[in-house]
Amino acid sequence: HPAVFEVLENTPPGRGDEIQLTDALQTLATREGEGGGVYGVVFRGRRYDTGDxxxxxxxxxxxxxxxxxxxxxxxxxxxxxxxxxxxxxxx
Incomplete structure (x- = not known):
């Protein structure tokens, strides 16, 4: 499974006392040699914030x-x- 799920399991709650995907991605970005690393893409479609x-x-x-x-x-x-x-x- 993608490495981000393991990192998410070990990421302590952040802002709003919620586990933040951005915190996990920051951790994953430093693990390039361990199967980590992060790639980005420019997304031009609509996005929805479903946080509330x-x-x-x-x-x-x-x-x-x-x-x-x-x-x-x-x-x-x-x-x-x-x-x-x-x-x-x-x-």
Whole structure:
């Protein structure tokens, strides 16, 4: 299996008391002779930060709305659902 998984298992929690992939990659970058090393690629597509509940939901809904099989029905349902909340009294 890729060496990053072993490094992740031994990486102590970092920011937010979570195990950070960036910390593991930094460790792995120094292990080039041990099957490590890190390569990068310029990514020009969309990326989603799913580190909190709202961002995760936005990513899931966006991708589902764009899918051929779920998109049309989900977009219709979302439109109805949003209109329901827009016309409902606050509180």
């Amino acid at each position: 509940k709202l961002s995760y939901l936005k990513a899931v809904v966006t991708l589902a709305c764009e899918s051929e099989d779920l998109g049309p029905d989900l977009r219709d349902w979302l439109g109805e659902h949003v209109r329901q909340f827009q016309s409902a009294p606050v509180g």
